[in-house]
Each structure stands twice: as C-alpha cells, then as structure tokens.
Amino acid sequence: MAFGKFGNDKNFDSDTADLAEINVIPLVDVMLVLLIIFMITAPLSIGGIKVDLPHSAAKSTGIDEKRVVLSINDKGDFYLDRIQVPALALTDRFRTVFESRDKKELYIRADRGVSYGRVVDAMSAAKGAGVLKIGMLTQAQATAR
Secondary structure (H helix, E strand, O other), X not given: OEEOOOOOOOOOOOOOOOOEEOOOHHXXXXXXXXXXXXXXXXXXXXXXXXXXXXXXXXXXXXXXOOOOEEEEOOOOOEEEOOEEEOHHHHHHHHHHHHOOOOOOEEEEEEOOOOOHHHHHHHHHHHHHOOOOEEEEOOEEOOOOO
C-alpha cells in the first residue's frame, strides 16, 4: 500500500514524491514467534515444584488461566504459586490472595508420598480463609491399548 502524489499533475517529480509504505511482514514474524513461545511455555507454567502426582481415571476439567495452585512436595512443604509458605502463615496467605478474587477456587497438587494429614491441614487453612471450592490435581491414568 503506497500513498503519494499521483495523477496527471505536470509538476509531479518521481524523485521527490512522498511515499509511505506499511510493511507488516516483520510484525507477523514477531507475532508468530511469540505465539510459538507461549504455546511451548504454557503447559510448563505449574511445573516448577517437583511433585509425583497420583494417578486417576477421572476425566479432567478445564482450569482457568488465573488459577491458584498450592503444591505440596514429598517433604510436606507448601508452595503457593512456586513461593514457599510456612504452614503457620498459610491461612493468612490464602486470605491475601483470595480477598480480591471473585472465584474462590484452589487447586492442590500433592505428592503421592505426602501424608493425608498434611493435605487436610492445607484444605482446612483454605476453608478458614474463605475458599469455596477446592480441587485436587492428578495425573491421567495410562489406558491399556
């Protein structure tokens, strides 16, 4: 697309003509590279804490992009969005996170080796902070072929 002085003007000089072109090819190239980067990194977004999730045959449901995930590793340490949180401060941290959110949903990623009591402690802290819905994240069970 070009803009300039065109027509049957006798004073038209091709060397001094004003032309403005918009080249969108570099923009498209950059956008495609960014799209590929986001497509690769999105599935890795909650993989920061090493957790051996239990297997489940239940069908998975969609998880919102702005989810709050609590990870519990095999030692029983709590991580809220990759930041370690002491057990005593868990309720206060949940209150801080959920006070400005409309959806009060928490997803728990607990290692299969963690004690059941530790998971219940996390659930109790979440309920005490006003969380209305708690989901447990698991790995999909391998199907026999």
